[in-house]
Amino acid sequence: MTGAVGTSGITAGGIAAGGVGTAAAWVNLAAVFALELCALGALGYVASRGASPLAVRIALGVGVPLVAAVLWGLFAAPNATFHNPAAMVTVKVLVFGAAAVGLFLTGHRTLGVAFAVTVVLTAVLAQVLPSPDATNSGPAAGVSHAADTRP
Template sequence: MTASGDGPNDLAGLRGRPWFAANEVLAFLLEVIAVGSLAWWGFTVPGSPAASVALGISAPLVAVVLWGLFAAPRARFTLPLAGVLAVKTVVLGGGAAAVYGAGHPTAAAVLAVVLVANTGCAEFFRRR
């Protein structure tokens, strides 16, 4: 899950655009936080230890697969913007929901606001 483009040559596109570059770094960090939050939630779900382990492994795995197939810069399948945003909503929103489900509603709300602002800025900058 990366927020940047096609490798070292894409770094040239970040020069002279510090806000874009900073937002791309933040986007990557938020993606990692979302996946980690899904794992954290899964491992802390009440119930049998086997179910917790299964959720702790499968929830982030499903998120990473979805991201790689549909939302990553070099995704296997190209979707229109609405489709990419839908996948981002499921994965990133799922991360915020996982924080909420783990018992931290304030942190979940802050994460959700930052995710929306970051994704909005990222798409705005990418389309310019």
């Protein structure tokens, strides 16, 4: 019975079937998503810092993360509109890099460096750990989605 909750609280066919590597991959995937959200927040913060009039700071604080999110959705998201590896890497480097450098330059040096190191660490782990999708396990294993057209 795939997906049933066992007495230990871990789903059969889920993390238990995928092993520790798959569990670590899911944790890393969640960390990457959190970093993406942090990058958008940092971009908004950095863009709103300046001697410009308040209206300009607000526009930049909202506009810069919005542009970054649109670019991310078009090129870097898992289900991106355009599947171009070079564009994906470019957008990720620009968004994460701008967030880290922006934090560093606005006086949050430790936070900027810690953010950059964490981004690099999760990127390395994403390459080393098994892909959660490859094992068909995890939180959504066995769940059917109406919009899912895969066989």
